[in-house]
Amino acid sequence: MKTINTSVLGFDVPVTKVPENLQEAITSAGGEDNLVRAFLNYIRFHRTNTEARALVAERVEKLTGIARDVKMVKAPTKANPDNEREEWNESEADYVKRALAEHGDGASLTPEILKDLTVEFNAQGAARVAGPRKLAQVYTKAAEQLLANEAKLETAVGMLEQLNPGITIQRGEDGKPTLESIAAALKANRERVEREANAALGLEV
Secondary structure, three states, X not given: OEEEEEEEOOEEEEEEEXXXXXXXXXXXXXXXXXXXXXXXXXXXXHHHHHHHHHHHHXXXXXXXXXXXXXXXXXXXXXXXXXXXXXXXXXXXXXXXXXXXXXXXXXXXXXXXXXXOXXXXXXXXXXXXXXXXXXXXXXXXXXXXXXXXXXXXXXXXXXXXXHHOOOOOOOEOOOOOEOHHHHHHHHXXXXXXXXXXXXXXXXXXX
């Protein structure tokens, strides 16, 4: 056993009887079963659940067509001191609650949200969670182009909903499709096209 320091509230607090090998860890946990249980719970709460939340949020976005809020934050670089990047502006929990409420019948989506949704237990490395992708900007720009072309807007909206079952493009108080909803639908449409192309090639990806 050894002593280490843990930093809390600006103070380094000594922690004694810290295991240095497997046998000491088993003794400290009060038995092998307790150690395994503690290990599994730690990974589940700090990694597995993190990945599961991200997957559920992505599936909700795909099915509802309602995008998760992002914000621009300063991220200066040597080449560009004014550089900015996107960050999530709401947690997965807040987003899913909002999206399902705006959708109006979130309970009906539960089977589709959970369909073939799995998370692999993995204790190595950090949780694999994607932040707002730069690709999202592509969908936003494409959505802006559609909104600016009133002659083709409704036709495009109809095609997106027809080609992507489960997608319903949300409309604002003015009756027009929202930018975020069109962007999310365009993203879902691209993913569908890629899946179909891979399936035609015999690829399971």
